[in-house]
Amino acid sequence: MIAIEREFNAYLDQVDVITVLLPYSYFEGTSNEFRLKGEGVDLPLAIQEKVLLEDAVKYICLCSIRPELGKTYVILDEHGGQTDLQIGAVIRTEEFDSLFFYGGDDLGVSHTAERTIFKLWAPTATKVKLRLFKEDDETPELFDMNRADKGVWHIEVDRNLELYKYSFMVCINLEWREAVDPYATALTVNGEYGVVIDTENAKAAHIDVAKLIQPVDAIIYEVHIRDLTMHPHSGAIRKGTYLGAAEADTKSANGMETGLSYIKNLGVTHIELLPFHDFEGVDELDRARDYNWGYNPVHYNVPDGSYASDPEDPYNRITELKQLINAIHFQGVGVIMDVVYNHVYIREESPFEKIVPGYYFRHDAHGLPSNGTGVGNDIASERLMARKYIVDSVMYWLNEYHVDGFRFDLMGILDTDTMTAVRNAVNTVSPDILIIGEGWDLNTPLPPDRKANISNQSKLPGIGQFNDWFRDSIKGSTFNIYDKGYALGNDRYLEAAKQVMAGSVGIGKRKHGLFLQPGQSVNYIESHDNHTLWDKLKISDPDQDEAILKKQHRLATSMVLLAQGIPFLHSGQEFFRSKKGIGNSYRSPDEINWLDWDLRDANMDNVEYIKGIIDIRRSNEVFRLPDNEQIRRRMGFLQLPVPLIGYALTEIEDRGHWEKIIVFINPTMDQHLVELTEDTKWSVLADHEKASAQPFRHIDGDKVLLEPCSLFVLAK
Incomplete structure (x- = not known):
């Protein structure tokens, strides 16, 4: 990029408003007139307002024509000085959006053996060149691209360009910038250049998995690709890679199943993979040196090369990721892709900012980039081409890689219209595709009623949200490690625990819940973020006997699985996963993060106990009620001493198994004798030692003894 020296600056801030900034060092910041000059244009500007700033005078001028974006203009002052007209805040106006929205589905590269077409949306550029080369040591070819409607630049090269590397040179405000194609679907190592590939050579056979009837039928298990196999006793040969994670029938040092086979036999329905689109933080040529979760997105439509066996081969990461997805599907399990459309790794280095500066990122009232994400930038999803990009990208992964769902990182940064557009687009392929996200209320300059957060869940039907009310009520505050939740014996959370076990839809005196429907509530107590539950237990109660801590842990995890809504487990949660007390392990070594x-x-x-609880959930649809009306009708809470919880699930019709199921929860350190709803023979599905969808013992009478820190599930 070439730096331009200017004595003063002029910006197009609206389609017909030009702002001129004269520093006090330049004629004391004074000028009584300005003119706009360009090809076939020479006319005066009408000064509307003069504002004294700390180091310059700002002149707000009205232009009698609309300067044509993509053309070069200069501004002259009364002293004979001149400067180029730069693209300013006009980029963030609704007029700009409506003028330059491009609805085509052909941005990026369209390749055949005879020709390749390149298309780039860059409406503020005055020139664009395609930079093309095959070998690193050869002189690149440069092609002038042609501007068409809506600011789309294009060129057709009439030869076979398979495996050619390419980038775009974009001239904006007289400065040349080199950028990778945001729509690139293949990359060189570490994402330095886009690569032209033949999509036929990247295809792989795929297996479809059984469709969900309702979102609440899902049981999600969150895994980091590298964590799954890096442990010395994972049994995987190709540790830390797509292919390593795809290995089946792997065994631990004790000969017990690990990896995919183990996860499948837990009984979960979906594996959620932490981000595997191209990210920064791990050198693809030296992946053993660094670790990263993957929340540093750079290129959104290409798998990251750090998990590939040969990151220098552009096809390799594509085909190996498809092999992993296929291997998961072969186990009958779906794949949820963790996507990070809310921010980029470094705004200034992003292709978005280089190609259309100022457009793709949200700015505050002072014109500075906003930072609701906490990483220096927020994607402006409300802009039409940013929204289109997100939808296009989601549909690319859905159609090309056959994923079964999407988990939106920091979804509260995005807007409700964008998430609705995603849901609607995905429905055209399959309405059973899961969409879930983090609906936190983040400090980004978007009107409160437009944020895709929990407060606006009524505008987001068909989209699940991570339920922090569930998390903090059952285990205690995530952000106060010493706060203990209901499952840890804190009766202050009793009423909240009842509400969240009922899907957070509002029961009893609470007529309105956090969510309209249970399918919007993703119930969890642990994820990759923050301390594992085991580490929280150890830190908050260091003198407690480990046997008690394990009972509390088992109880809390079981409550996740038996609550109405969508259960979510962090990998290893079922065997007391620890990160040695480290809460934010996003770049900690493998020894901290591995399974x-x-x-x-x-x-x-x-x-085995958690497997049994999963089996109970999957075998009895009454734990997976699809709507709030059924929850209120079929789930009734019993009158029990504080802080015990008991509820009956009735009107059971599936499989003809049971007329009624009762669940008791005892978070205390004491035994409790409680009365049953009737004196009859009851089948035990779960107690303090065992859980199974098939009864393993029976009790007679109208009372049952609850053991400390445990649950009891009975059926008749």
């Missing part, structure tokens, strides 16, 4: 298969082997009794 410890020795720890799993040592806690198989708890794994």
Whole structure:
């Protein structure tokens, strides 16, 4: 990029408003007239307002014509000085959006053996060149691209360009910038250039998995690709890679199943993979040196090369990711893709900012980039071409890689219209595709009623949101590690615990819930973020016997799985996963982050218990009620001493198994004898030691003894 020296500056801030900034060092910041000159244009500007700033005088001028974006103009003052007219705040106006929205589906590269067409949306550019080369040591070819309607630049090269590397040179405000194609679907190592590929050579066979009847039928298990296999006893050969994660029938040091086979046999329906689109933080040529979760997005439509066996081969990461997805599908499990459309790694280096400066990122009232994400930039999803990009990208992953759902990181940064557009687009392929997201209320300059957060869930039907009310009520505050929730014995959370177990839709005296429908509530107590539940337990109660902590952990995890809504488990949660007390391990070493298969082997009794709870949920649809009306009608809470919870699930019709199921929850350190709803023979599905969809014992009478820190599930 070439730096331009200017004595003063002029900006197009609206389609017909030009702002001129004269520094006091330049004729004391004074000029009584300005003119606009360009090709076939020479006319005066009408000064509307003069504002004294700290280091300059700002002149707001009205132009009698609309300067044509993509053309070069100069502004002259009364002293004979001149400067180029730069693109200013006009880029963020609704007029700009409506003038330059491009609805075509052909941005990026369209390749055949005979020709390749390149298209780039760059409405504020005055010139664009395609930079093309095959070998790193050869002199690149430069092609002038042609401007068409809506600011789309294009060129057709009539030869086979498979495996050619390319970038775009874009001239804006007299400065040349080089950028990778935001729509690139293949990259060189570490994402330095886009690569032209033949989509036929990147295809792979795929297996479809069974469709969900309702979102609440899902049980989500969150995994980091590298964490799954890096432990010395994972049994995987190709550790830390797509292919390593795809290995089936792997065994631990004790000969017990690990990896995909293990996850499938837990009984979960979906694996949610932490971000695998191209991200910064790990050198693809030296991946063992660094670790990263993947929330540093750079290129959105290409798999990251740090998980590939050969990151220098543009096809390799594509085909190996498809092999992983296919291997998961072969197990009968769906794949949810964690997507990070709310920010980029570094705004100034992003292709978005280089190609259309100021457009794709949200700015505050002072014209500075906003920072609701906490990483220096927020994607302006409300802008039409930013929204289009997100929808296009989601549909690319859906159609090309056959994923089964999307988890939106920091979804509260995005706007409700964008998330609705995503849901509607995905529905054209399959309405059973899961969409969930983090609906936190973040400090970004978007009107409160437009944020895609929990407060606006009524505008987001068909989109699940991580339920922090559930999380903090059951385990205690995530941000106060010493705060204990209901499952840890704090009766202050009793009423909240009842509400969240009922899907957070509002029951009893609470007529309105956090959500309209249970399918919007993603229930969890642990994820990749923050401390694991085990670490919170150890830190908040360091002198407690580990046997008690394990009971509390088991109880809390079971409550996730038996609550109405969509249950979400962090990988390893079922065997007391620890990160050695580190809460934010996004770049901690493998030894902190990996799934410890020795720890799993040592806690198989708890794994089997959680498998049993999952089996109970999947075998009885009354734990998966699809709407709020059924929850209110079929789920009734019992009168029990504080802080016990008991509820009956009735009108059971599936499989003809049961007329009624009762769940008791005892978070205390004491035994409690409680009365049942009737004196009859009851089948036990879960107690303090065992859980199974098939009864493993029976009790007679109208009372049952609840053991400390446990639950009891009975059926008749």
